[in-house]
Amino acid sequence: MGIVIIGGGQAGLQSADSLRTEGYAGEITIVADEPGLPYQRPPLSKDYLTPGKEALPLPLRGEAFFNDKDIKLLRGVSATAINRQARTVALADGTTLPYGQLILATGTRNRTLGCTGAGLPGIHGLRTLADAEELHAALPAARNVVVIGAGFIGLEFAAAARAHGCNTTVLEFAPRPMGRALTPVMGDWFAGAHARLGIDLRLSEGIDRFEAGEHGRVAAAVSTTGESYPADLVVVGIGVLPNDSLALEAGLQTEDGILVDARLRTSDPGILAVGDCANFPHPLAGGRIRLESVQNATDQARHAARTIMAAAGGQAEATVYADLPWFWSTQGPYRLQMAGLAHPQDDTLVLGDPAAAKFSVLCFRDGFLTAVESVNLPGDHLAARKLLAGSARLTRHEAETEGFTLKAAAKSLASAPA
Structure with a gap:
């Protein structure tokens, strides 16, 4: 029995791709409930609606990808039930898929x-x-x-x-x-x-x-x-709800999404969940969180593939998932980019020129940098990701030093001896 992935979005496609990259040679089947090739969702509310622009979706992978990677894509069919004892997935067209490992990448639906x-x-x-x-x-x-x-x-x-x-x-x-x-x-x-x-x-x-x-x-x-x-x-546009009904009906633990451990395994070790539907522990959140972002979907998909391959190789435990969250949004002329997880109670410091729509908001908790929000400053965003993903912890006192920039701080971190 191979691996079945329920969901044809970013998390589902990346799971399949990463499994092949990690060396998995068995059967991989993706169950996608939309009829066409899987596509990128973020541009639908941005570039896709630009005046005068042709309405063409951006595919996540081309047709050749599925042939080259030997991945079976079932389009326009939804999964209706999971039988954990028999290790099968029932589909709306009456067919049944056996699985050795199952990945739930079911995403969300609009409120x-x-x-x-x-x-x-x-x-x-x-x-x-x-x-x-x-x-x-x-x-x-x-x-x-x-x-x-x-x-x-x-x-x-x-x-x-x-x-x-x-x-x-x-x-x-x-x-x-x-x-x-x-x-x-x-x-x-x-x-x-x-x-x-x-x-x-x-x-x-x-x-x-x-x-x-x-x-x-x-x-x-x-x-x-x-x-x-x-x-x-x-x-x-009042938010989304996680698609966790399949998991709930199969007896898996759910609460604002499908509950997974730090290695993205559900309460059934033969089933993992990734992306927008997964509720997982993260050190930056101080507990459980469910994130809706392309970065989280792709990074969790890669991690799930490693978790599966570690188990197949006889390793008792894979590494935990703790990748830095980052997000973006384009609203007219404003490109908003965020790194880390900001809290409303964070102490903040503004760098740059808000009047010119080019600035960053640095967020500090207990005196240390925890998140950065940037408008029209991609260099600041990339520097913030490097700083927040590194082991060195930037303090507010350092950020208030005359001449401080995020890019210089990230460059200094990169050149520091290990």
């Missing part, structure tokens, strides 16, 4: 609204290629766009809608945008930045209901304050 009118035509989510194709076709004719949620996806789409010339309103129930992911200083800066783009960002204001027009399509969004906003196109 949905339950308010009045949430199902009206003209209201969209943005998760899949099909979602992005619908929005790509709808944006050129849209005039009044309302976005529900000021997270990364919501603000990326809002910037794209504004670039199309749409009147764009964002409703966010929280007091600042991207509040779960960013420091208050960076969140407040982005609130002002989107206002300068001409986006009407309504903070501490959620959605109460949607109202239809004479043709039955959405025509207005009414907020929790009672204000009514005209809307011929609505995008809902």
Whole structure:
């Protein structure tokens, strides 16, 4: 019995690729519930929606990859059940796949609204290629766009809608945008930045209901304050939920995702989970965390392959997963990059020029650097990743030294004797 991977996204594809790189010679089957070749999701809310740009998805791997690596890709079919005793996976088309090892890379699904009118035509989510194709076709004719949620996806789409010339309103129930992911200083800066783009960002204001027009399509969004906003196109971006129902129904431990140990194994040692669906322990989090990022998906996939190969080689324990998290978001002219895990209570230090949209926010906990947020400074971001991944710990006192730069500090670290 070979290895079955459920999920055709970044984590699933990288798991298969890394297994071959690590020397696995058995059968590998990927079960992907979308019909085409697996594609990159991040550009769907960014470059894919750029005015005048052709709607072409970016494949994760070309067709030849699957032949060259001898990987079987089952497209457009979903897994419906896992039988852990028989070591089989049931598929929606009635077939059954045996497995020696199983990797769950099931990703996430969009949270949905339950308010009045949430199902009206003209209201969209943005998760899949099909979602992005619908929005790509709808944006050129849209005039009044309302976005529900000021997270990364919501603000990326809002910037794209504004670039199309749409009147764009964002409703966010929280007091600042991207509040779960960013420091208050960076969140407040982005609130002002989107206002300068001409986006009407309504903070501490959620959605109460949607109202239809004479043709039955959405025509207005009414907020929790009672204000009514005209809307011929609505995008809902209020976060995601992990796809953990298969794991739960199979008797695996779940809690905000599929629970795995530090080596990415579930409560069944024959099953691993990676990527957005996996809830794992991480030293930077001080406990368990579930991360939604390409970096985490690919790094965990590589680690899962090593865990499987270590067990196959008779090694009792593989190394633990502790890779540095990093993220990015492009919102109009602003390229936001983050390294490490920032907490709202972190002590912060701003380097650079916020007025010129080129600056970094350094986050300190107990006096030591724990995360860096950068806008339009890729050099700072790369330097921060080197510093945070190294063994040396940067202090706030060192960062406040006259002439300090992240790039110089990273260069000094690289040249220091081991």
